Amino acid sequence: MDKKKKLRSKKIAGIRGWIQAAATLLTNPHIPNFFQGKIYQGKAKTVCVPGLNCYSCPAATGACPIGAFQAVVGSSKFKFSYYITGFLILLGVTLGRFICGFLCPFGWFQDLLHKIPGKKFSTARLKPLRYLKYIILAVFVILLPMFATNSIGMGDPFFCKYICPQGVLEGAIPLSIGNAAIRSALGKLFSFKFGILITVVVLSILFYRPFCKWICPLGAIYSLFNKVSFLHITIENSKCVGCNQCSRACKMDIDVCRTPNHPECIRCGACIKACPKDAIHYQFLGKTCQKKDTGDQQSEIRNH
Amino acid sequence: MKTKRTFIPVFTLSVALLLTACNGKEAADTKKTQTTQTESGTEAVTGSVAESETETAGASGTKLDDLYQQENQIFADHADVWNKVFGMMNKSTADPSGNYGDYLADTVEANKDSFSEDELNTLTDDIATIRKIEEQIAEMENGNTASEDSNAKNDSEEASPFRDFSGQDYDGNTVDESLFSKNAVTVVNFWFTGCKPCVAELSKLNELNDAIKSMGGEVVGINTETFDGNQDAIKEAAAVLESQGAKYRNLSIDSASAAGKYASDIMAFPTTILVDRNGNIVGEPMLGGIDNQENYDTLMKQIQSVIDADSAK
Numbered sequence: 001m002d003k004k005k006k007l008r009s010k011k012i013a014g015i016r017g018w019i020q021a022a023a024t025l026l027t028n029p030h031i032p033n034f035f036q037g038k039i040y041q042g043k044a045k046t047v048c049v050p051g052l053n054c055y056s057c058p059a060a061t062g063a064c065p066i067g068a069f070q071a072v073v074g075s076s077k078f079k080f081s082y083y084i085t086g087f088l089i090l091l092g093v094t095l096g097r098f099i100c101g102f103l104c105p106f107g108w109f110q111d112l113l114h115k116i117p118g119k120k121f122s123t124a125r126l127k128p129l130r131y132l133k134y135i136i137l138a139v140f141v142i143l144l145p146m147f148a149t150n151s152i153g154m155g156d157p158f159f160c161k162y163i164c165p166q167g168v169l170e171g172a173i174p175l176s177i178g179n180a181a182i183r184s185a186l187g188k189l190f191s192f193k194f195g196i197l198i199t200v201v202v203l204s205i206l207f208y209r210p211f212c213k214w215i216c217p218l219g220a221i222y223s224l225f226n227k228v229s230f231l232h233i234t235i236e237n238s239k240c241v242g243c244n245q246c247s248r249a250c251k252m253d254i255d256v257c258r259t260p261n262h263p264e265c266i267r268c269g270a271c272i273k274a275c276p277k278d279a280i281h282y283q284f285l286g287k288t289c290q291k292k293d294t295g296d297q298q299s300e301i302r303n304h
Numbered sequence: 305m306k307t308k309r310t311f312i313p314v315f316t317l318s319v320a321l322l323l324t325a326c327n328g329k330e331a332a333d334t335k336k337t338q339t340t341q342t343e344s345g346t347e348a349v350t351g352s353v354a355e356s357e358t359e360t361a362g363a364s365g366t367k368l369d370d371l372y373q374q375e376n377q378i379f380a381d382h383a384d385v386w387n388k389v390f391g392m393m394n395k396s397t398a399d400p401s402g403n404y405g406d407y408l409a410d411t412v413e414a415n416k417d418s419f420s421e422d423e424l425n426t427l428t429d430d431i432a433t434i435r436k437i438e439e440q441i442a443e444m445e446n447g448n449t450a451s452e453d454s455n456a457k458n459d460s461e462e463a464s465p466f467r468d469f470s471g472q473d474y475d476g477n478t479v480d481e482s483l484f485s486k487n488a489v490t491v492v493n494f495w496f497t498g499c500k501p502c503v504a505e506l507s508k509l510n511e512l513n514d515a516i517k518s519m520g521g522e523v524v525g526i527n528t529e530t531f532d533g534n535q536d537a538i539k540e541a542a543a544v545l546e547s548q549g550a551k552y553r554n555l556s557i558d559s560a561s562a563a564g565k566y567a568s569d570i571m572a573f574p575t576t577i578l579v580d581r582n583g584n585i586v587g588e589p590m591l592g593g594i595d596n597q598e599n600y601d602t603l604m605k606q607i608q609s610v611i612d613a614d615s616a617k
Contacts, residue, residue: 074500150504151547152503180588184588
């Protein structure tokens with residue numbers, strides 16, 4: 001326990017749960033709306049939040065980038081959503097999938113579900129399913145809303161409408177509880193998507209973050225930037241003894257030693273916590289997130 | 305580590321409790337809408353606090369219960385003869401909209417020979433009482449559509465955002481609340497140009513407008529992007545309407561007006577409401593497009609009942 005405090009990276013990884021809670025609360029501050037069955041419709045809704053956070057969540061203060069992207073691409077006025085694409089590139093380049101691990105409410109939701117005790121299964125053999133999310137991104141988020149349009153060029157937000165379980169969890173369920181008119185409008189589509197949510201919930205208890213690994217188009221976008229993002233994970237080769245504890249600790253099935261910046265890495269820091277030699281840490285723009293007090297550290301290592 | 309281990313069960317427990325609390329609320333909500341269907345119309349308008357809603361709902365709910373209780377007491381008092389009547393009832397002839405007293409009278413009339421004179425006298429007396437109770441119940445349930453009760457009328461006067469109405473059609477002609485008084489029912493459809501399901505139902509709304517014109521109804525569209533006479537938005541909306549063959553009236557209203565505020569509070573589009581001759585909203589707002597046949601039928605039924613209530617006056 002003491003040793004953790006010596007390293008800022010470990011500290012960050014250690015309080016990840018609290019950062020996730022804070023991020024969820026910050027992007028969903030309008031709690032009273034839950035009881036009134038309405039959504040916040042102020043100016044902040046024109047800005048995107050980094051994580052997968054439904055626009056229709058009563059408490060949400062911003063828009064989901066995936067939803068916004070589809071809405072703009074699918075509208076008859078615009079051909080492509082430059083503002084949202086730019087926003088996603090900016091976030092991708094600065095943080096990459098750190099957003100998945102620390103800021104996304106649906107990621108946190110899956111983390112919490114996975115804490116429910118019981119038998120857990122590895123997803124190492126299901127690696128090919130990872131590519132599914134890129135197909136979903138291309139087909140449901142970009143191509144279908146863009147081209148499956150009506151006579152005046154309007155498309156549906158296909159991902160939001162037919163797949164997204166976060167929309168059911170944050171939007172449909174609380175809104176239909178608080179609003180009688182919306183409750184009366186629920187139909188087959190709701191039942192279908194509620195089924196998806198239940199499936200994701202059950203899978204999240206058995207596997208670690210199945211939605212992030214296989215489905216999430218937002219994670220797919222950020223994953224493309226993981227290799228180049230300002231926020232990196234670095235391994236000090238001089239300290240590494242090749243014990244492979246990091247890879248064993250990794251719940252995203254990454255060989256941390258060889259590919260610390262793999263597209264699947266959500267920067268959760270499990271490897272940082274697991275490393276017996278403190279050889280792994282976060283790095284932002286070339287600066288390591290390590291306490292400068294090296295003397296203290298050395299004494300710590302000697303103590304071991 | 306220890307704190308973490310205790311945190312998890314505590315958190316799971318609180319989430320579980322939260323969920324059960326939600327369930328309870330939902331059950332209560334459903335009950336509320338069942339008992340006070342007419343009130344929920346104004347409920348959405350004023351966006352009033354939950355407590356006051358439940359209060360009014362509770363009050364009229366107990367009053368209704370009371371009336372039903374009185375009926376049951378009558379049946380209990382003369383249980384022998386009433387059980388005989390109930391045994392003769394034919395389910396298929398029951399008319400749910402008619403007065404229950406009439407229905408009972410019909411059944412007794414049809415089986416007159418099976419009762420003694422004393423029994424018949426008891427039955428006719430009871431039926432007269434029941435008929436009166438039923439009338440009271442019907443009045444409470446119909447609320448502001450049929451009720452002559454001055455109290456109810458005052459309530460809706462305060463609540464309805466369409467009492468003092470002003471707007472402009474897309475050609476610049478001004479419209480006021482006489483828009484509603486000319487027709488028994490006005491179907492007000494809220495939409496916006498970028499809303500695909502809204503656009504999808506425009507042609508169907510035009511059909512509806514043609515269908516209810518002769519019955520004393522009209523469809524009016526309010527596009528929330530065209531507020532305050534925004535000319536660009538009006539042009540766009542007009543182009544979309546034309547592309548869908550929608551010829552019924554569309555209005556631009558003031559966003560600061562009561563109707564404008566009502567429209568700004570709508571979160572799900574398309575939303576369609578019914579407004580009677582006096583500018584009162586009738587029933588609950590309908591969410592979703594009427595290009596869905598089920599929604600169309602539901603709306604048509606509601607329109608018919610508003611027209612019936614209007615001609616009954």
